[in-house]
Structures are given as structure tokens and as C-alpha cells.
Amino acid sequence: MLELTDITAGYDRNTPVIRGISLSVAPGEAVGLLGPSGCGKSTLARVAALLHHPDAGTLVVDGTPVRRWRHRAPREQRTAFGVVFQQARLSADPRLALTDLIAEPLRATGRRAGIADRVRELAATVGLTTDLLGRRPHEVSDGQLQRACLARALVLRPRWLVCDEMTAMLDASTTAALVRVVEDYRAATGAGLLAVGHDRVLLDRWCDRTVEWAALARS
């Protein structure tokens, strides 16, 4: 279970951008989070994925309260999450070939055995051909780069996926392909999903339930 309770967070302690927000995702559940631009969806998603320290409130992941965020979070908690952001180019090191980008979390956690096989397997899963794997981010399209970022998010086999506007920059066929990859992964592993977006039709089709930000902010 992913349980966010009474979360207050922002970028300046005196003026939080989200206040007293609670949201839970059950194991294996897919929850869509819908709301207008700037309301704080990404901030909440980053708190949930241990990437942003809240000013107040609690986060409990699979029964264990989170006490530290970002690089201070215990590895076991950090690696339970796979995260994909809207802007692949901002989340990809421009110096890394796609193969190294996908392998980054394996190297960062010292899991060096079988890296090449795992990258090949995931590249096929997300629909990246071998010739693309040696290219760097500026040598591939936004859709190809996002495929690599999704592969990177799955490489440690996370129990939780946070997709923050993952498909907002993509065409319909790439969107459908990436959603399918996430859903196949969830069907195989039972991972839970928090999917942030603007597109109600997509989120309703993709997720078990869609939550409106306005309802969260009222409750």
C-alpha cells in the first residue's frame, strides 16, 4: 500500500503549493490523478516517489513509514519506485548512450551481473531496436527517448510506478505502446501505479480509478 496522509509540500516553507493532501494506492491498483496545470500534482507525485521531502504529513510504503527522502532514503525504499517524467530530455543524462541510460539504476545499485542481457530484454519490451541503443539522447526522437526512460524505470523491477505525464509529449501510437508496456509489467508483477495527467479519457481507460485534484484538496 502507498499511503500519503495530510501531505503539505512546496518549494518554500512559508508558501506550500499543496496542503493537507491524502491519497492511497492499493497494491496492484492503478490510480490516475487528474487536475489543472500548476495545482501540485507533480509535487505530490514526487513526494510519493521519495523524490521531494514534504514539509508535513506522512508517507507509508508497504507498511513502512518513510522517514527520509531523496538520496537519504534507504535504498530498499528508493528502489521500490520506478518513475517516468513528462520531459524525457530533462531526466536523461545527455552524455549517456541509451543502453547506459537504461542500465544506470543497475550500476548505481551495484547490480553489474547480466546488465547487457537485461538491457536487451527491456529494449525489446519497450520497442527500441538495437541500433538505437548506442545513440545518445540528442540522436533519438522524444518518443524513443521516453521508451528508454520507461525501460530505465522498470530495470530494477519496482513494486510501484509513478508516471508523471509520461505520454504528454507523445503521439497516439507511442502513447498506446508505452501504456501497454506499463500494463503488461503490472500484470506480470502486481506493481501499483500512480499516473498523473491532464487527459481524462486516457486516465479513465488506463486506470482502475481516476481521482480529481479538486476532490483531494477538499477532503
Ligand SMILES: Nc1ncnc2c1ncn2[C@@H]1O[C@H](COP(=O)(O)OP(=O)(O)OP(=O)(O)O)[C@@H](O)[C@H]1O
Ligand atoms: N522547483 C520548483 N521551485 C519553485 N516552485 C515550483 C517548483 N516546481 C514547481 N513549482 C511550483 O509549484 C506549483 C505546483 O507545481 P507542480 O509541477 O506540482 O504542478 P502540476 O499540477 O504538476 O502542474 P502541471 O500539470 O503543469 O505539470 C506551481 O505553482 C509551480 O510553479
